[in-house]
Amino acid sequence: MKRFEPRAGFVVQAYRFALDPNVGQERALRSHCGAARAAYNWAVSWVTATWWQRRAEQSYGIAEEDLTPWRPLSLPALRKVFNEVKHTDPRFAAWWADNSKEAYSTGLANAAAAFDNYTKSKQGARAGRRMGGPRRKSKRKARLSCRFTTGAIRVEPDRRHVTLPRLGTIRTHENTRKLARRLAAGTARILSATVTHARGRWFVSFQVEVMRDARTPAQADMVVGVDLGVKHLAVLADSTGRITYVPNPGHFDNALARLRRLSRRVSRRQGPDRRTGRTPSRRWVKADAERNRVHHQVANLRTDALHKLTTRIRAGHHTVVVEDLNVAGMLSNRRVARKVADAGFGQIRRQLTYKGEWAGGVTVKADRWYPSSKTCSDCGAVKAKLPLHVRVFTCEQCPLVMDRDANAARNLAALAAAVKAGTGVAGDQDAKASNPRGADRQTRATTRPRKRPGGRAGGATPHQRTETGILAKPKR
Numbered sequence: 001m002k003r004f005e006p007r008a009g010f011v012v013q014a015y016r017f018a019l020d021p022n023v024g025q026e027r028a029l030r031s032h033c034g035a036a037r038a039a040y041n042w043a044v045s046w047v048t049a050t051w052w053q054r055r056a057e058q059s060y061g062i063a064e065e066d067l068t069p070w071r072p073l074s075l076p077a078l079r080k081v082f083n084e085v086k087h088t089d090p091r092f093a094a095w096w097a098d099n100s101k102e103a104y105s106t107g108l109a110n111a112a113a114a115f116d117n118y119t120k121s122k123q124g125a126r127a128g129r130r131m132g133g134p135r136r137k138s139k140r141k142a143r144l145s146c147r148f149t150t151g152a153i154r155v156e157p158d159r160r161h162v163t164l165p166r167l168g169t170i171r172t173h174e175n176t177r178k179l180a181r182r183l184a185a186g187t188a189r190i191l192s193a194t195v196t197h198a199r200g201r202w203f204v205s206f207q208v209e210v211m212r213d214a215r216t217p218a219q220a221d222m223v224v225g226v227d228l229g230v231k232h233l234a235v236l237a238d239s240t241g242r243i244t245y246v247p248n249p250g251h252f253d254n255a256l257a258r259l260r261r262l263s264r265r266v267s268r269r270q271g272p273d274r275r276t277g278r279t280p281s282r283r284w285v286k287a288d289a290e291r292n293r294v295h296h297q298v299a300n301l302r303t304d305a306l307h308k309l310t311t312r313i314r315a316g317h318h319t320v321v322v323e324d325l326n327v328a329g330m331l332s333n334r335r336v337a338r339k340v341a342d343a344g345f346g347q348i349r350r351q352l353t354y355k356g357e358w359a360g361g362v363t364v365k366a367d368r369w370y371p372s373s374k375t376c377s378d379c380g381a382v383k384a385k386l387p388l389h390v391r392v393f394t395c396e397q398c399p400l401v402m403d404r405d406a407n408a409a410r411n412l413a414a415l416a417a418a419v420k421a422g423t424g425v426a427g428d429q430d431a432k433a434s435n436p437r438g439a440d441r442q443t444r445a446t447t448r449p450r451k452r453p454g455g456r457a458g459g460a461t462p463h464q465r466t467e468t469g470i471l472a473k474p475k476r
Contacts, residue, residue, distance in 0.1 A: 004191070006209050011358070012191070013210045017162070018173035019195070019202040028167055029195055029202060032103040033144035038091070039107030041136045043078050047071050047115065048133065073119070075112040082108060100166035106147045144197035153193045155180050155206070162204055164193055172204075179206060187211040199296040200289075215360040224317040225412025227372065227405050228325065228348060230339040231391075234309065237409035238317065246309060251301045252342040255294055262291040306344050310351040318361050321412040322349050324368040364416050376400055377410035 006012050021029060050071045057067050072078070082104065086092040096104070114134035120126035151165030159176045163169045182188035191207045223239040233248040269284035280288075313320060330340045349365075356363040366372065373393070374383040381397040386404070393404040400407075 009211055009213075010209050011212050013208055014205050015176075015179045015208055016203055016205040017176055019162075019204055020171045020173045021202055025167060025170055026202070029146075029197070030144065032099050032146040032167070032195070033197070034139075035096070035099040035103035036107040036110070036146045037137050037139070037142050039082065039104040040111045041107075042082065042085070042089075042091070043108050043111035044114075044134045044136055046078075046081070047073060047111075051133075073112060073115040075109055078108045078112055079105065100148070100151065102148045102150065102165060103146050105149070106145070109147075145194060147192055147194045149192045153190055153206075155183060155190075162193075164195070164204070167195075170204075173201075179208065182208075182210060199299055200292055212358060215358070220318050222317045223319040223321070223413050223416045224313065225321045225409040225415070226313065226323075226348075226352070227409040227412060228323065228343070228345050229405050230336060230343060232405060233343055234313075234348070235403075235405040235409045236313070237406060237413045239413060243406045243409065248343060249301070249305050250342060251298045251305070252338065255298050259291065259294055262287065262294060266291055302342065302344055303347075306347050306351065310348060310355055313352065314355045314359050314361060319364060319416045320352050320356060320361065321364040321366060321416050322352055323366045323370070323372065323412065325349075326368060362416075366412055366415055370415070372408040372411040372415075373404050375407075375411050377402075377407050377414065 004012070050068055053068045054070075086096045086104075111134060117126060118131050118133050121128075121131035148165050152163050153165065154163050155161075155176050156163060156169065157180070159180045161169045161171055162176065179188065183190070187210065189209045191209055194205045194207070196203050196205070221239070225237045227235045227237075229235065230248065232245050234246040236244040236246065238244075266284065266287045269287050270278070270281040271284045271288075272278060272280045325345050327340065327346045330345075331337045353363045371382055374386045375381070376393070376395040376398060378400045379395060379398040381395055383396075386393070391404055392401065393407040394401050
């Protein structure tokens with residue numbers, strides 16, 4: 001499917017508002033999200049059934065040309081088959097008309113995207129870790145979400161209500177003036193609306209094509225290096241030599257004692273048990289809701305703090321240099337995983353990037369192996385080792401002694417000038433680095449174990465088919 005491209009001078013932005021639905025509207029919201037999940041599960045089961053059928057036929061020695069044909073994976077094909085099945089399938093025939101067609105389109109689109117990602121991952125055309133085949137979503141664990149792309153989608157003039165297809169007019173918990181003003185002025189156009197249930201309440205996110213004028217930062221020559229950490233959330237070093245420490249709020253640690261107390265209370269109540277079919281008591285439901293409110297409060301505080309930090313950095317600096325941290329690898333370390341997850345390193349870099357595009361600034365991403373902490377910011381000497389518990393950087397070539405985070409931030413700020421000049425140092429996006437591995441980068445000697453070319457089921461998978469329908473040879 002062709003990706004949407006905004007017009008010149010426009011960007012695609014999301015506006016999210018909390019909803020206050022009544023009892024009937026909340027029931028309808030849950031019904032639409034459940035319909036999206038049911039359509040997704042149907043598509044996954046309908047496609048993978050062929051895979052297992054082909055695998056069973058191959059075990060009996062049936063020739064390749066006589067196997068059950070592959071079923072299509074594209075969204076138009078899935079939608080066409082589903083529109084025929086929903087009238088006769090007992091899983092949908094009795095209630096499919098109660099929801100908008102957009103609910104079923106949401107599930108089918110998600111299934112088509114999942115199969116597409118799986119195919120590209122098997123072919124090696126998708127970055128990141130290898131993806132497995134799509135699996136059915138659980139009713140208890142699946143996130144409630146539904147997307148609307150057609151129909152009556154608008155923000156009401158009173159700025160306290162929104163209208164969605166089949167759901168009608170729903171009151172918003174907050175004022176919608178930020179979006180309403182742009183819509184009234186003709187500088188914004190709603191593309192779609194997505195309703196989700198998160199953090200204990202319902203939200204609606206409008207995907208909007210917004211006109212944004214080209215901006216120039218107030219200080220066009222100001223450069224800042226941002227070193228993220230656990231002790232300090234960020235250490236900023238600008239081109240004037242000023243060092244700024246941003247303390248780590250530690251929202252989760254501040255609420256940890258309260259969460260432990262509430263968790264003990266929950267454990268002492270009669271909770272649900274799927275093995276015996278026991279339903280939770282009212283006291284357990286009440287205690288669990290109280291604990292969840294604390295989790296939601298921590299998440300809201302973290303989101304607010306990160307947005308304020310990134311907005312403040314972008315408002316005062318034209319060029320921002322950040323590191324490409326391996327956040328997933330940090331989360332696998334049980335000693336620092338809780339601190340790293342509470343800090344939100346991935347969100348900081350993402351927000352600095354897109355807010356820089358809006359403000360007309362530049363974002364430089366340092367190479368993951370660039371030794372910012374082990375390099376002297378005065379003479380450029382690189383240490384072979386610098387353990388994490390050593391918090392003070394002491395250069396052996398010059399008399400520099402300073403905090404290791406401040407030293408790393410100064411190196412990141414200096415990296416912007418090197419990238420602009422194209423000197424070829426680590427972190428330059430256009431030039432080749434002379435030693436991009438850094439001082440002590442380790443290279444794995446092991447390789448991934450080879451998997452059977454047959455995929456999850458059905459022998460060869462659909463991505464191995466050629467345009468002529470002949471099975472292509474799997475890549476080694």
